[in-house]
Amino acid sequence: MKQVYAVPKSLQPQATHYCPGCTHGIAHKLVAETIDELGVRDRAIGVAPVGCAVFAYDYFDCDFQQAAHGRAPAVATGIRRVVPDAVVFTYQGDGDLASIGAAEIIHAAMRGERISVIFINNAVYGMTGGQMAPTTLVGQKTTTSPAGRELGHAGSPIRIAEMLATIPGAAYVARVSLSSPANVARAKKAIRKAFDTQLSGAGFSLVECLSTCPTNWGMAPIEAMEWLEKNMIPYYPLGEFRTPEGGASNG
Amino acid sequence: MAERKLFKGNEAVAEAAVRAGCRFFFGYPITPQNEIPEYMSRRLPEVGGVFLQAESEIAAINMVYGAAGAGGRVMTSSSSPGISLKQEGISYIAGAELPCLIVNMVRGGPGLGGIQAAQSDYFQAVKGGGHGDYHCIVYTPSSVQEMVDLTMQAFDVAERYRMPVMILGDAVLGQMMEPVVLPDPRPTDAASAGWATTGARDGRAPRLINSIYLKPDELFQHNLKLQARFEQAKAAEVRYEAVNTDDADVVLVAYGTTSRVCRSAMDRARAAGVRVGLVRPITVSPFPYQAIADVARTARALLTVEMSLGQMVEDVRLAVCGAAPVHFYGTTGGIVPTASAIAEEARKIAMAEVGK
Numbered sequence: 001m002k003q004v005y006a007v008p009k010s011l012q013p014q015a016t017h018y019c020p021g022c023t024h025g026i027a028h029k030l031v032a033e034t035i036d037e038l039g040v041r042d043r044a045i046g047v048a049p050v051g052c053a054v055f056a057y058d059y060f061d062c063d064f065q066q067a068a069h070g071r072a073p074a075v076a077t078g079i080r081r082v083v084p085d086a087v088v089f090t091y092q093g094d095g096d097l098a099s100i101g102a103a104e105i106i107h108a109a110m111r112g113e114r115i116s117v118i119f120i121n122n123a124v125y126g127m128t129g130g131q132m133a134p135t136t137l138v139g140q141k142t143t144t145s146p147a148g149r150e151l152g153h154a155g156s157p158i159r160i161a162e163m164l165a166t167i168p169g170a171a172y173v174a175r176v177s178l179s180s181p182a183n184v185a186r187a188k189k190a191i192r193k194a195f196d197t198q199l200s201g202a203g204f205s206l207v208e209c210l211s212t213c214p215t216n217w218g219m220a221p222i223e224a225m226e227w228l229e230k231n232m233i234p235y236y237p238l239g240e241f242r243t244p245e246g247g248a249s250n251g
Numbered sequence: 252m253a254e255r256k257l258f259k260g261n262e263a264v265a266e267a268a269v270r271a272g273c274r275f276f277f278g279y280p281i282t283p284q285n286e287i288p289e290y291m292s293r294r295l296p297e298v299g300g301v302f303l304q305a306e307s308e309i310a311a312i313n314m315v316y317g318a319a320g321a322g323g324r325v326m327t328s329s330s331s332p333g334i335s336l337k338q339e340g341i342s343y344i345a346g347a348e349l350p351c352l353i354v355n356m357v358r359g360g361p362g363l364g365g366i367q368a369a370q371s372d373y374f375q376a377v378k379g380g381g382h383g384d385y386h387c388i389v390y391t392p393s394s395v396q397e398m399v400d401l402t403m404q405a406f407d408v409a410e411r412y413r414m415p416v417m418i419l420g421d422a423v424l425g426q427m428m429e430p431v432v433l434p435d436p437r438p439t440d441a442a443s444a445g446w447a448t449t450g451a452r453d454g455r456a457p458r459l460i461n462s463i464y465l466k467p468d469e470l471f472q473h474n475l476k477l478q479a480r481f482e483q484a485k486a487a488e489v490r491y492e493a494v495n496t497d498d499a500d501v502v503l504v505a506y507g508t509t510s511r512v513c514r515s516a517m518d519r520a521r522a523a524g525v526r527v528g529l530v531r532p533i534t535v536s537p538f539p540y541q542a543i544a545d546v547a548r549t550a551r552a553l554l555t556v557e558m559s560l561g562q563m564v565e566d567v568r569l570a571v572c573g574a575a576p577v578h579f580y581g582t583t584g585g586i587v588p589t590a591s592a593i594a595e596e597a598r599k600i601a602m603a604e605v606g607k
């Protein structure tokens with residue numbers, strides 16, 4: 001009988017603390033599969049953020065450091081400079097990366113730091129209970145924007161992938177969605193490309209993953225997936241914004 | 252062979268760090284310590300090391316965290332406003348039990364303050380600075396030679412106790428030039444081999460560098476472990492110098508640049524017939540409480556001198572515990588106290604005490 005699925009070796013066989021229907025688990029699996037495929041588990045060093053994924057190190061079966069809120073790219077830089085042949089990745093939420101850690105991500109990209117960044121954009125601060133994030137959509141209700149995010153007051157949501165794609169050191173920048181089997185398959189390809197980019201020495205790579213937070217969105221998992229596709233994808237278009245070959249493709 | 256050379260304080264710290272095996276430096280420019288990163292940017296590539304100018308002090312200290320966690324012998328340097336920015340990272344480094352060296356060439360504050368020498372970051376350096384139950388080991392050199400010696404030692408101590416070590420200098424010490432004997436370079440040993448995240452190679456179990464313990468009992472145990480290690484440092488690492496304390500009526504207590512001025516003040520006072528001594532803490536964390544308690548038993552009074560409005564004096568009072576009066580003389584904002592003013596202060600105190 002042909003085996004069609006197995007838990008990636010780079011994941012520890014245990015249940016996660018993520019809420020039912022949360023896409024963090026999908027992102028973990030895609031990263032672990034990539035590490036398995038590349039055979040780099042023994043030189044992979046992950047950096048966990050402050051956010052719902054703070055315990056990512058409990059799930060991945062490789063070395064990990066846990067960073068202060070937003071500082072994962074700086075921590076990864078320190079690791080990268082000490083262990084030149086390591087495969088270094090950060091896993092960061094949108095509050096972590098796009099708000100408090102905005103400077104660190106821009107400058108890691110600017111240096112062309114050979115790290116791969118998995119950026120989980122779920123449009124809220126998940127761990128602290130669903131407050132407004134820099135990625136929260138205009139009109140989206142959160143616990144700190146109870147009437148919906150107001151453009152004139154809080155400004156417009158930040159498009160990280162597009163912004164980082166303007167930086168020459170960012171060799172691979174893509175946005176994917178974890179909302180359907182087809183999109184997850186595309187996400188897998190993008191994460192693989194991000195790690196390939198790092199291994200080839202081309203520079204910094206980042207995959208922005210549109211994600212759901214059913215708990216703080218107040219939706220059932222499927223409803224959350226639908227909301228993501230209907231509301232997030234139009235504002236956050238999917239595609240590759242920068243590739244080592246110099247191309248970009250949307251869609 | 253050890254060589255003797257004229258060195259500026261900041262550059263001496265940098266060269267000593269390289270000779271101590273430090274191979275990674277992350278920093279951000281700020282006066283009056285710029286000669287340290289500038290020197291490192293030239294010197295580290297020569298020995299196969301990495302100098303990286305970070306986008307901020309926050310990034311720099313977190314690069315230190317990552318590098319230390321990956322087993323690198325690593326340091327950063329800054330001055331007061333920049334050290335404030337590093338405090339979150341220092342707390343994480345302490346929590347994650349990582350060794351590193353942090354140099355603070357203190358300037359006057361608060362806020363942007365000035366760029367001249369001050370000792371007003373004592374509380375921040377000694378009483379934590381960042382959040383949580385932790386301590387750093389803090390050295391207070393008073394000469395360029397001592398900066399070299401303490402820098403060489405700092406990395407070993409940081410690795411022995413797995414905690415951040417700070418050199419608390421100031422603008423005067425960083426800028427002054429003195430002849431120094433530079434020790435021979437030492438190889439970096441693999442003190443981190445048992446715990447650093449370098450990749451789970453050859454079948455070893457994955458490792459983790461972190462500071463999160465959500466279960467209260469686990470955090471309690473973790474903090475007890477950190478505290479126990481600091482207790483060991485208290486027992487083994489306290490350093491100070493006591494001069495002319497045996498017969499002194501008034502004992503000056505001062506560290507760093509101020510202790511140099513106090514030494515001249517002591518000589519002046521003695522020449523004028525006032526019996527003055529000096530205790531100079533070389534570590535301010537752990538603090539030489541016992542040494543100061545001892546002089547308080549024989550001296551009539553103590554006079555703490557600082558380039559602040561009174562920070563270390565609180566520890567001196569704790570040490571003395573009412574056994575003798577503790578006076579304070581301080582200048583701040585970048586003003587170095589003069590030997591004549593300190594000698595005069597000591598004379599007045601001696602007169603008043605003898606007259607009692």
Ligand SMILES: Cc1ncc(C[n+]2csc(CCOP(=O)(O)OP(=O)(O)O)c2C)c(N)n1
Pocket residue numbers: 050051052053069092093094095096097120122124125126127128133
């Ligand atoms: C310096 C600091 N500020 C604030 C917090 C509180 N905090 C913890 S998680 C978090 C938000 C995380 O949101 P995000 O990065 O979007 O991750 P998610 O939980 O949504 O995956 C915040 C603000 C903190 N731990 N440290």
Ligand code: SF4
Pocket residue numbers: 017018019021022023024052122126127212213214215216
């Ligand atoms: S709070 Fe949201 S992001 Fe966090 S685990 Fe639950 S669903 Fe996922």
Ligand SMILES: [Mg+2]
Pocket residue numbers: 093094095120121122123124125126133
């Ligand atoms: Mg989020």
